[in-house]
Amino acid sequence: MSDNNHDENRPVARKAKGDAGEKHRIGISDVAKLSGVSIGTVSNYLNYPDRVSDKLKFKIQEAIESLGYIRMPRQHSNFGTVPYPIIGFVITDVENSVFISALEGVQEVCDEEDMQVIAVNAMSDKERQTSLVRMLCQMRLQGILLSSVFDSQDDIAFARAAGIPVVMIDHLNPAIADNSCSILKNDEAACQLAVHELIGTGCKRLVFAYHAADVFQPIHNRLLGFEDIASKDGEISFQSVDSAGNSFEDGLELGNSIAAMPPEQRPDGMIAATDTLAAGLLSALQHNDLRIPQDVSVIGLEGDTMDSISPMPMTVVESPGVEMGRQAMQQLVDEITNPKGHIHTTQLLMPRLVRRSSTRKPAI
Template identity: 35%
Template sequence: MKKTNPSMLDVARFAGVSIATVSNVINRPEKVSEATAEQVRAAIAELGFVRNDAARSLATGTTSSIGMVLADLDNSLFVDMAHGAQRGVDAVGLRLLLGNAACDLTRQDDYLRLFDEARVGGVLLSPMEDSLAGIERMRSHGRPMVLLNYDQDGIDCCTVLVDNEEVGYLAARHLIETGRKRIGFVAGRDYYQPVHARRVGVQRAVREAGGARLEEIDTGGLDFEDGLAVARALGERPPGQRPDGIVAVTDDIANGIAEGLHTAFVAEVPGDISIVGCEDNRSARSGPVALTAVQLEGVRMGQAAAELLLEEMNAPAGEHRHRTVTVRPGLVVRASTAVAPLGV
């Protein structure tokens, strides 16, 4: 019977070599003859030896892993960020460890502590709220960090941003350019930095248009059900008192509004009400009408963040200069805004 959790010493004894030779086979195989290496590999296979990376990280002070904590993996923007980061670390042979904060600051901090204790080489963090305390703790322990989609005051580190004010601006301007006059901005949790910035962009587009007017509708949340609730509330108004163009701060809200309007026969999309989302998630094409949305380039953001982190990890002490990379959003036009409004 194989020993449970065999050690490197067990492998050395089984193969008839020193522990140093076993270590070289695992970590520096070029230092060992092929015959000896094959002997050690056979012993590893026979005993079922698995290297203890936790012990190795205690000895070296770091691991071959990068930690990534994302705000919400239910949102495909953050999934795309993870894919981009994976692409970046794969290129240099590192592993990506992923944590889902689920929009919970306490859970986010738990993952930061976990990655700190695991002595990861660095951390990619995409928060929704001020995270200064956790960031300062990690950096005080020598962990390089890069922030995604959040401009954190009071900290000096690399950042990858999407221009969220431009996101809101592009969405509202598109509605206005297609003839919409009564613009609704539907959002919740304005204390989230991206939400607030998109609101500012919508306000700017309406202000520049002159003839349009803006109604801001607070959903309290950012989910599909919040959009459904907005659709029900709009159904209680006379048609002329409803927005004829809606910017939804998330695609989930946008799809909820479209679904609610469609199933209750309240209004046609886009005939009566055009809708634009602000993320271009995978859900943008799964509702009752394909959703016009502002594309955030999550894969590109994740890869850029990984590259910045690797730059800092590999730079000689004191030579790295933090910088910010800003990714410009773009509009993807689909059926939810594809026709001219009726009766405006």
């Protein structure tokens, strides 16, 4: 393990919006969640009610009335003579449920605007991403949403040269910040929520586990959030450790090494940069007969769906995936329909802590 120095080389947003107190407009994904059906079923209820059973109609209508959902009027004229406006969504990795949640938000706005979305998987591969962006541009779509692990100025420049606007999701590229909108989670705040939760439940020796060689911008920003608090708090032990990767197996290996430490040196609170890494940590710690959360508390920083591999319900800082998708799509629609008046912005959305079994209960 090694102590880390605070890094001031961080992206700076031009115009950031969003805070923990903001309320999003109720949309069909909220209706779907409350009624226990898919977004597609809610869409059918609104547009093709004959396709929905009476039982589901009743559930959906109850949810609509409970939430106060108001359907936005369709705006066919926004897109001129385009009969079926289509946008593309390049997803960095479909195995990460955060981006599937973002797709739900995108689909919700598309339904309201009478648009369609084509989603493709870049598999966290830069060359594949570039190929997909070029393919979508050749299809002459109305716009592209891009969630990327990498700075993507070449891909965005290619799309813009073809007259196709691009909005970034969960990534900020400072080099082209004035030429593109970005919607992302406040990852520094996400890690700081986790730190405060651990300190508030009595943890004294905190560790942030991450892959030091990872170029994924959100992970770097999570580290910055950890280091920022570490530089200001002299009573708590803060250390970061290179997990050598973000996989479940990397978490197992790191967890085994943590378990082998003398109790007085072992961390009692751990924050994992990804939920997959956190699931591996939990499995190894439990396998070595450490009590979770009494001996070690663990928090993941994504809110990904880990039910199939995590040995217990995991406390997470949940990404606002659906809202990222909503707002990104709204920005894209505005740029498509109002190209001269559109203002590029960076919007930082606040995450939220979800307490489960892997952390102690806060002191009352």
